[in-house]
Amino acid sequence: MAVSASERDEVAPTLDGPVPRSLGFLDQGAFWANLGVSLLGFAGVLAVLQPAGAPPLTVAAAVVATVVGTAIGSAMVGLSAIPGARTGAPAMVVLRDLFGGVLSWIPSVLNVVQLIGWGTFELVVIAQAGTLALGGPTWAWVVGAGVVTTLLTLRPLGMLRLLRRVVTILVAISVAYLAWWLFTRPTGADLGDRGSWSGFWAGTDAAIAVAVSWIPVASDYSRHSKRVSTAFTSATIGYGVTQVLCFVVGLAALSLVGGDGDAVFAPMLAAPLGVLALLVLTVRETDQSFANVYSTAVSAQNLVPRADRRVLSLAIGALITVLALGVTIDDYAVFLAVIGSVFVPLLGVGVGEALVAHRRGRAMDLSRWAPSRPLMVLAWVVGLVVYQLINPGGAPVWSDAWSALREAIGFAPPSWLSASLTSFLVAGLVAAAFAALEPRRSAPRASTAAGAATP
Numbered sequence: 316m317a318v319s320a321s322e323r324d325e326v327a328p329t330l331d332g333p334v335p336r337s338l339g340f341l342d343q344g345a346f347w348a349n350l351g352v353s354l355l356g357f358a359g360v361l362a363v364l365q366p367a368g369a370p371p372l373t374v375a376a377a378v379v380a381t382v383v384g385t386a387i388g389s390a391m392v393g394l395s396a397i398p399g400a401r402t403g404a405p406a407m408v409v410l411r412d413l414f415g416g417v418l419s420w421i422p423s424v425l426n427v428v429q430l431i432g433w434g435t436f437e438l439v440v441i442a443q444a445g446t447l448a449l450g451g452p453t454w455a456w457v458v459g460a461g462v463v464t465t466l467l468t469l470r471p472l473g474m475l476r477l478l479r480r481v482v483t484i485l486v487a488i489s490v491a492y493l494a495w496w497l498f499t500r501p502t503g504a505d506l507g508d509r510g511s512w513s514g515f516w517a518g519t520d521a522a523i524a525v526a527v528s529w530i531p532v533a534s535d536y537s538r539h540s541k542r543v544s545t546a547f548t549s550a551t552i553g554y555g556v557t558q559v560l561c562f563v564v565g566l567a568a569l570s571l572v573g574g575d576g577d578a579v580f581a582p583m584l585a586a587p588l589g590v591l592a593l594l595v596l597t598v599r600e601t602d603q604s605f606a607n608v609y610s611t612a613v614s615a616q617n618l619v620p621r622a623d624r625r626v627l628s629l630a631i632g633a634l635i636t637v638l639a640l641g642v643t644i645d646d647y648a649v650f651l652a653v654i655g656s657v658f659v660p661l662l663g664v665g666v667g668e669a670l671v672a673h674r675r676g677r678a679m680d681l682s683r684w685a686p687s688r689p690l691m692v693l694a695w696v697v698g699l700v701v702y703q704l705i706n707p708g709g710a711p712v713w714s715d716a717w718s719a720l721r722e723a724i725g726f727a728p729p730s731w732l733s734a735s736l737t738s739f740l741v742a743g744l745v746a747a748a749f750a751a752l753e754p755r756r757s758a759p760r761a762s763t764a765a766g767a768a769t770p
């Protein structure tokens with residue numbers, strides 16, 4: 316049977332298939348720019364303005380924290396896109412080289428858990444915004460969004476092309492329109508009237524945290540990049556610019572409803588074309604659920620390489636739809652922030668190790684049973700402990716335990732210490748030291764490029 320050009324330029328069903336290299340800067344930039352504008356982000360900026368466990372910020376401090384945190388977080392996402400572009404392997408397969416084949420299952424499982432959580436959360440948010448804009452039963456929105464999401468995952472590169480050619484322009488017009496409307500309203504409440512700058516780094520960490528949950532998915536898309544450099548720049552610039560825009564528009568909307576996150580869409584809907592603009596953003600939000608479901612499938616393939624990604628996507632799409640219909644997701648949000656934070660030191664380990672490997676001229680081993688490197692896992696755990704001790708977050712039980720440990724050892728971090736930056740640096744330095752101590756590996760089995768990810 317003849318295979319059409321668009322079918323040839325699609326992701327192979329299993330890990331060992333060819334890897335199309337068709338994405339340019341604009342394809343990837345449009346994808347990341349869309350991920351930066353999230354319905355969750357408009358109210359999510361409250362986590363920057365009022366960071367958990369720290370004093371609230373002034374609006375000026377929150378805007379600066381948003382810019383600084385987003386710049387750092389999106390650069391981290393950009394960095395994590397590099398190995399995919401260099402090797403042609405998805406994010407979790409890249410970790411076979413860093414941790415070893417079997418130990419790479421640990422971050423893969425964590426990633427699957429976070430992505431299923433995010434995917435569920437996204438369907439709930441789409442349903443909430445959809446019912447606000449157009450009405451109708453919530454379950455119908457959940458099921459509709461679940462079906463659309465799942466269909467989009469069947470042709471992931473087609474989805475990215477659709478985003479670049481059609482969707483991005485509609486989103487840009489909608490956000491510009493909403494921003495114009497919100498910023499020309501009579502001045503609202505001063506959200507930071509009781510704020511200060513002393514919680515600045517906690518607020519910055521919150522802005523970083525929103526971006527870093529994309530770290531363990533970036534290579535799933537950059538593996539299709541034509542060039543390594545555009546994988547980095549498109550993710551960093553595309554995501555960074557739009558996350559800042561989204562948060563600032565969110566602050567403007569929140570100031571009109573006295574900082575009530577649940578009412579953040581009300582001032583947008585008050586605009587003459589507000590329903591239309593919100594509807595565009597609601598339908599477009601399926602790019603986020605798409606990325607969550609597709610990357611869950613690809614992450615799972617690290618454990619079951621011969622599984623067909625389309626079958627996995629169908630199962631995961633159905634799962635998040637059922638979860639979104641039945642689960643109260645609000646409490647899960649803080650856990651998602653905690654899980655996201657574990658990927659910051661993971662990136663630190665990857666960068667620290669890569670610097671040593673580069674100096675030694677060591678090629679990567681992405682084979683399924685690549686030798687275990689427990690010292691790299693240890694470096695990750697050290698970074699993770701550093702993060703949690705500085706910023707335990709607000710998750711019940713988990714954060715309480717870290718706060719208790721902090722008290723028990725008498726550790727009171729200064730307010731200028733960023734959990735993200737410190738854990739990234741510590742994990743990177745420890746990993747580099749361990750990598751330098753490790754015996755040099757003999758003949759590397761696999762190098763870069765498609766096919767390196769042997770099943």
Ligand SMILES: Nc1nc2[nH]cnc2c(=O)[nH]1
Binds near residue numbers: 353429437604
């Ligand atoms: N991985 C992931 N990170 C997010 N950060 C904000 N929204 C999302 C999402 O849907 N998925």
